[in-house]
Amino acid sequence: xxxxxxxxxxxxxxYAAYGPQQWWPGDTxxxxxxxxxxxxxxSWTNVVKGIENLKANQALDPQAIVDTHAKRLAKWLTxxxxxxxxxxxxxxYCTWYLHAGQFEELAKQDTHTLRESLLSVNGVGPETAxxxxxxxxxxxxxxxxxYTRRLFSRLAYVSEAEKYESLRASFENKLQKQxxxxxxxxxxxxxxxxxxxxxxxxxxxxxxxxxxTQCQY
DNA sequence: AACCAGGAGACAT
DNA sequence: ATGTCTCATGGT
Numbered sequence: 001x002x003x004x005x006x007x008x009x010x011x012x013x014x015y016a017a018y019g020p021q022q023w024w025p026g027d028t029x030x031x032x033x034x035x036x037x038x039x040x041x042x043s044w045t046n047v048v049k050g051i052e053n054l055k056a057n058q059a060l061d062p063q064a065i066v067d068t069h070a071k072r073l074a075k076w077l078t079x080x081x082x083x084x085x086x087x088x089x090x091x092x093y094c095t096w097y098l099h100a101g102q103f104e105e106l107a108k109q110d111t112h113t114l115r116e117s118l119l120s121v122n123g124v125g126p127e128t129a130x131x132x133x134x135x136x137x138x139x140x141x142x143x144x145x146x147y148t149r150r151l152f153s154r155l156a157y158v159s160e161a162e163k164y165e166s167l168r169a170s171f172e173n174k175l176q177k178q179x180x181x182x183x184x185x186x187x188x189x190x191x192x193x194x195x196x197x198x199x200x201x202x203x204x205x206x207x208x209x210x211x212x213t214q215c216q217y
Numbered sequence: 218a219a220c221c222a223g224g225a226g227a228c229a230t
Numbered sequence: 231a232t233g234t235c236t237c238a239t240g241g242t
Contacts, residue, residue: 042240078239125225125226126224227234
């Protein structure tokens with residue numbers, strides 16, 4: 001149905017409109033991992049405040065997070081929203097992360113093994129896992145999020161009902177022949193998220209406005 | 218003042 | 231396998 005060329009044309013238009021995005025916002029792989037968990041169904045501006053709180057308490061560290069009582073952790077995560085679940089999820093993640101030997105050991109694993117291991121953590125679903133794989137471990141996986149679904153279903157390149165794994169496989173397949181997929185996937189997902197600011201606000205959305213820099217409808 | 222944000226898990230059907 | 235509910239603050 002949609003050709004690989006179309007998927008690159010969308011990328012080219014987004015890149016031409018917005019330029020390189022310099023993702024993921026975060027200084028270290030671990031900070032990226034924390035951000036990936038905290039941003040679940042949450043705006044990034046809220047996540048920043050939570051990460052600032054962690055930093056201010058010397059708690060942007062896996063051992064510190066494991067050692068911090070959930071109640072105290074949740075308090076730091078207040079501005080993030082879902083602070084009780086996310087405190088629990090962060091602790092789950094950090095327990096796994098420390099047990100697995102942190103970045104150095106995990107970086108030795110092949111992408112599939114690492115992905116399955118990430119998904120075994122309670123609180124890490126497919127999108128969070130792929131955020132971490134792409135942005136912390138530089139693996140060529142295409143992240144599917146709500147914006148990706150919305151944009152490409154509005155463009156009628158995919159159906160709204162398509163499931164996560166199917167979409168991911170589809171995107172990765174369409175872009176298989178591109179070189180430097182890590183960089184491409186990195187920019188592509190970031191551009192889609194950035195572009196979401198300009199999504200058509202009308203309901204139902206018009207089908208053709210979603211790739212214009214400024215929707216005038 | 219409703220509505221949504223860079224999802225995921227528990228649970229019922 | 232597929233729906234529905236819950237989690238929660240902050241910005242429009």
